[in-house]
Amino acid sequence: MAGKAKEDRAPLGVQLLRGQKALVTGASSGIGKATAIALGRAGADVVVNYVSGADQAAQVVERIEAFGVSAYAHEADVSDEDQVVAMVARAVREFGTLDIMVANAGLQRDAAVTDMSLAQWQKVIDVNLTGQFLCAREAAKEFLRRGVVPEVSRAAGKIICMSSVHQVIPWAGHVNYASSKGGVGMLMQTLAQELAPHRVRVNAIAPGAIRTPINRAAWETPQAEADLLKLIPYGRVGDPEDIADAVVAMASDLFDYVVGTTLYVDGGMTLFPGFATGG
Ligand code: NAD
Numbered sequence: 001m002a003g004k005a006k007e008d009r010a011p012l013g014v015q016l017l018r019g020q021k022a023l024v025t026g027a028s029s030g031i032g033k034a035t036a037i038a039l040g041r042a043g044a045d046v047v048v049n050y051v052s053g054a055d056q057a058a059q060v061v062e063r064i065e066a067f068g069v070s071a072y073a074h075e076a077d078v079s080d081e082d083q084v085v086a087m088v089a090r091a092v093r094e095f096g097t098l099d100i101m102v103a104n105a106g107l108q109r110d111a112a113v114t115d116m117s118l119a120q121w122q123k124v125i126d127v128n129l130t131g132q133f134l135c136a137r138e139a140a141k142e143f144l145r146r147g148v149v150p151e152v153s154r155a156a157g158k159i160i161c162m163s164s165v166h167q168v169i170p171w172a173g174h175v176n177y178a179s180s181k182g183g184v185g186m187l188m189q190t191l192a193q194e195l196a197p198h199r200v201r202v203n204a205i206a207p208g209a210i211r212t213p214i215n216r217a218a219w220e221t222p223q224a225e226a227d228l229l230k231l232i233p234y235g236r237v238g239d240p241e242d243i244a245d246a247v248v249a250m251a252s253d254l255f256d257y258v259v260g261t262t263l264y265v266d267g268g269m270t271l272f273p274g275f276a277t278g279g
Helices: 002-007 030-041 054-065 081-095 118-146 175-198 213-219 222-229 240-251
Strands: 021-024 045-050 071-075 100-103 157-162 200-207 262-265
Touching: 021 030, 021 081, 030 045, 030 054, 030 100, 030 240, 045 054, 045 081, 054 071, 071 081, 081 118, 100 118, 100 240, 118 157, 118 175, 118 200, 157 175, 157 240, 175 200, 200 240, 213 222, 240 262
Parallel strands: 021 045, 021 100, 045 071, 100 157, 157 200, 200 262
Antiparallel strands: none
């Protein structure tokens, strides 16, 4: 599979994030896994957060360590305040500080609105939105405590929120998920406004359709993939590494003047492809 080959990419010649300390939530699979590996490849030490799948998390740690940087796995539920506080405190203890927080963990609990239980609504909001708030808050405390270290980065810290094209595209049958991602957009912008004077950069990445476990049903069969491709002008389903590389760029000083922005990495899904031949 294309994604697998990409995962095994050689070390980068230029290490954009050398000496930086990163934490990626939900990093035992999918986009989080590819992102944690890509950050290590770019020279960062990485905390690999996971809530289930200790073995996969350990494998991600091994892959990162192969680049000659440090990594460890940390089990925590991002929707649990005490666990997030302890996770960030440990990162600061082990690595000395934190420079990059990638709030990536997320899930879906799909149902038609008339069938959606309060528990389904709440679970998605708790993980996808409250989890990002907690991770951003704890990272911001460390960024503000430490401030800018010019030889490491021009910013005092970077928070990257994993959003979705459903930050702006309504999604019938997924009102909890779409609402959580719409909330992530405003969470990100408000934190960006609040923290920019402290030289903390907060931004979001909004993936389109990426081949991961969360949306297996959408690409698993040839028919499902053909239907999905109608929504993607660029003509291919994304790989986790497409998102991981965008995270590396956004966390680096190449993006130092990018503040409060959502970067859509979606093969053109947000271009209203239905209007290409009609409308
Ligand atoms: P995934 O299911 O492989 O990854 C999600 C990860 O989050 C899993 O490792 C899961 O264990 C973890 N997680 C779930 N609840 C958690 C909790 N309470 N605490 C800590 N970790 C938890 O799917 P993915 O596609 O890699 O999703 C990653 C992010 O990307 C999500 O925020 C998702 O909404 C977003 N996204 C994905 C797509 C896509 O097409 N795959 C598109 C848009 C946005």
